[in-house]
Amino acid sequence: MITLDIRHNLGSFALDLSFDAPRGVTVLFGRSGAGKTTVTNAVAGLLRPDSGQIRLGERVLFDSKTGIDLPTHKRRIGYIFQDARLFPHLSVAKNLTYGQRFARGQKPAASFDRVVDLLGIGHLLDRAPINLSGGEKQRVAIGRALLSSPELILADEPLAALDDARKAEILPYLERLRDEIEIPILYVTHSVAEVARLATTVVVLQNGRCLKSGPADQVLGDPEVLPTGVRAAGALIQAQVAKHHPDGLSELSAGGIALFLPGHDQPLGQSLRLRIAAHDVILSRSRPEGLSALNIIPGRVTALHSGGGPGMMVSLQTAAGPVLARITRRSAEALGLAVGVECHAIVKSVSVAREDVGIGAPFAQTPSG
Numbered sequence: 561m562i563t564l565d566i567r568h569n570l571g572s573f574a575l576d577l578s579f580d581a582p583r584g585v586t587v588l589f590g591r592s593g594a595g596k597t598t599v600t601n602a603v604a605g606l607l608r609p610d611s612g613q614i615r616l617g618e619r620v621l622f623d624s625k626t627g628i629d630l631p632t633h634k635r636r637i638g639y640i641f642q643d644a645r646l647f648p649h650l651s652v653a654k655n656l657t658y659g660q661r662f663a664r665g666q667k668p669a670a671s672f673d674r675v676v677d678l679l680g681i682g683h684l685l686d687r688a689p690i691n692l693s694g695g696e697k698q699r700v701a702i703g704r705a706l707l708s709s710p711e712l713i714l715a716d717e718p719l720a721a722l723d724d725a726r727k728a729e730i731l732p733y734l735e736r737l738r739d740e741i742e743i744p745i746l747y748v749t750h751s752v753a754e755v756a757r758l759a760t761t762v763v764v765l766q767n768g769r770c771l772k773s774g775p776a777d778q779v780l781g782d783p784e785v786l787p788t789g790v791r792a793a794g795a796l797i798q799a800q801v802a803k804h805h806p807d808g809l810s811e812l813s814a815g816g817i818a819l820f821l822p823g824h825d826q827p828l829g830q831s832l833r834l835r836i837a838a839h840d841v842i843l844s845r846s847r848p849e850g851l852s853a854l855n856i857i858p859g860r861v862t863a864l865h866s867g868g869g870p871g872m873m874v875s876l877q878t879a880a881g882p883v884l885a886r887i888t889r890r891s892a893e894a895l896g897l898a899v900g901v902e903c904h905a906i907v908k909s910v911s912v913a914r915e916d917v918g919i920g921a922p923f924a925q926t927p928s929g
């Protein structure tokens with residue numbers, strides 16, 4: 561677990577932030593200029609905060625009161641950057657073992673074979689980096705970081721330089737890393753899709769401060785804090801694969817509610833997290849009949865958020881979890897929506913895109929920060 565509580569003044573910008581990053585992926589999420597890089601630089605030891613403390617488990621990396629400020633190479637952090645930064649003259653195997661040089665006798669969280677298996681790079685070991693695709697390079701870079709026996713992985717927009725197909729290739733490996741390796745990951749991104757797939761905990765930064773932090777489903781379900789704005793708003797739902805139907809649909813169970821999606825290859829019982837975009841949700845006061853949409857989720861309105869425009873966001877609590885719907889103010893008035901009103905959220909099966917469905921351990925249960 562990383563515990564951070566720092567203040568730092570950069571002239572017109574001031575950072576004043578505290579959060580805990582427990583096991584899993586903690587995403588630092590915020591607009592450009594919110595302070596993400598400043599935070600990661602402080603964690604990495606590249607920036608000395610004016611005051612505060614940064615701890616990794618029981619180890620103090622920085623403490624302004626006692627004057628502790630461990631140099632970067634003693635912090636035991638594995639880095640994953642946008643570009644893989646592999647050594648071009650070394651094979652994949654040698655790039656991987658290069659990370660072990662920094663382990664300094666520490667027992668690695670995962671063996672060489674385990675890391676190779678986890679990242680699916682066994683067939684690449686003898687290749688030179690120049691003969692790898694962008695996605696393969698990034699998998700090797702992740703392996704190298706893991707094999708340096710880090711106590712924390714710092715991933716700074718690791719997918720930002722990849723096209724959508726390569727991102728889709730890497731995301732399942734990052735999910736495995738999150739669920740199978742006991743190293744906390746501090747992950748910086750602008751992408752709501754990556755947050756939805758990977759985050760256990762989300763820390764939303766705005767102007768150097770924490771606007772909200774907590775379990776991914778709670779933070780993504782709060783339209784007031786999303787730095788990406790209402791267009792990208794959506795709720796995270798946790799479900800288990802219940803059945804694969806012969807017509808190509810997969811049936812999921814989310815808190816006892818049946819949801820149908822285009823077929824998934826995940827085994828029965830597998831935990832999935834799916835993002836339902838707010839603009840894909842239709843609301844109805846009564847349970848609709850004779851409708852083509854297969855997913856009808858009963859719930860109760862918990863909040864109505866309107867900005868200056870014709871649209872508004874409706875938050876619902878349902879047995880499947882929080883659901884967000886983006887509808888017009890006119891529709892909300894016509895439906896008589898108010899806090900406490902019961903209504904049904906309707907979601908077309910095909911509107912939940914493949915990349916919006918990830919595998920996932922249960923979200924962190926206790927809010928942090």
Ligand SMILES: Nc1ncnc2c1ncn2[C@@H]1O[C@H](COP(=O)(O)OP(=O)(O)OP(=O)(O)O)[C@@H](O)[C@H]1O
Pocket residue numbers: 570571572573590591592593594595596597598599
């Ligand atoms: N050395 C510096 N001196 C003065 N201001 C700085 C310095 N470094 C960063 N800043 C300012 O601090 C703010 C936060 O910058 P930071 O790079 O941490 O943001 P970010 O969230 O990482 O942005 P991006 O997503 O674009 O990388 C910005 O307004 C930036 O201009």
